[in-house]
Amino acid sequence: MNQPPLTESEKNLLITRAEAALKKAYAPYSQFQVGAALLTDQGKIYTGCNVENASYGLTVCAERNAIAAAVAEEGGDNLTIKAIAVSNNRHVPCSPCGACRQVIAEFCTDTSLIFLSPDGYQTQTLRQLLPQEFSLSDTF
Numbered sequence: 001m002n003q004p005p006l007t008e009s010e011k012n013l014l015i016t017r018a019e020a021a022l023k024k025a026y027a028p029y030s031q032f033q034v035g036a037a038l039l040t041d042q043g044k045i046y047t048g049c050n051v052e053n054a055s056y057g058l059t060v061c062a063e064r065n066a067i068a069a070a071v072a073e074e075g076g077d078n079l080t081i082k083a084i085a086v087s088n089n090r091h092v093p094c095s096p097c098g099a100c101r102q103v104i105a106e107f108c109t110d111t112s113l114i115f116l117s118p119d120g121y122q123t124q125t126l127r128q129l130l131p132q133e134f135s136l137s138d139t140f
């Protein structure tokens with residue numbers, strides 16, 4: 001919360017790192033390689049790619065693998081995701097899937113999401129893309 005706004009150079013660096021990360025994707029079934037790079041509010045960058053499985057439903061998206069890498073290094077309790085960029089090998093418009101939006105929301109709802117739209121990369125907040133995330137505190 002109350003983080004300084006994402007700078008243009010941070011945004012461009014995240015896009016570069018996401019585009020590099022997608023090259024490692026394991027996507028033999030869809031051939032759709034996805035890369036994600038996230039920036040923590042501490043200024044660290046973590047990346048991930050999609051990892052598919054012969055049992056298709058076990059596939060894990062790039063965004064969630066980037067988050068898993070960040071949690072493995074930082075722990076989850078103090079992790080705040082300032083921004084996350086997503087790219088794909090076909091360079092087609094592709095915003096983060098609903099499951100990934102919910103997982104990102106666990107670590108910050110102010111997060112900037114940078115993803116490909118028909119006009120190139122665009123940035124929206126997670127709150128715009130997922131206005132009402134599931135939260136246990138809303139339940140009880």
Ligand code: THU
Pocket residue numbers: 027030032034049050051052059060061062063095096097100
């Ligand atoms: N995929 C991601 O990695 N992130 C998304 O936000 C949407 C989809 C992956 C999953 C699967 O390996 C491939 O893209 C095709 O759906």
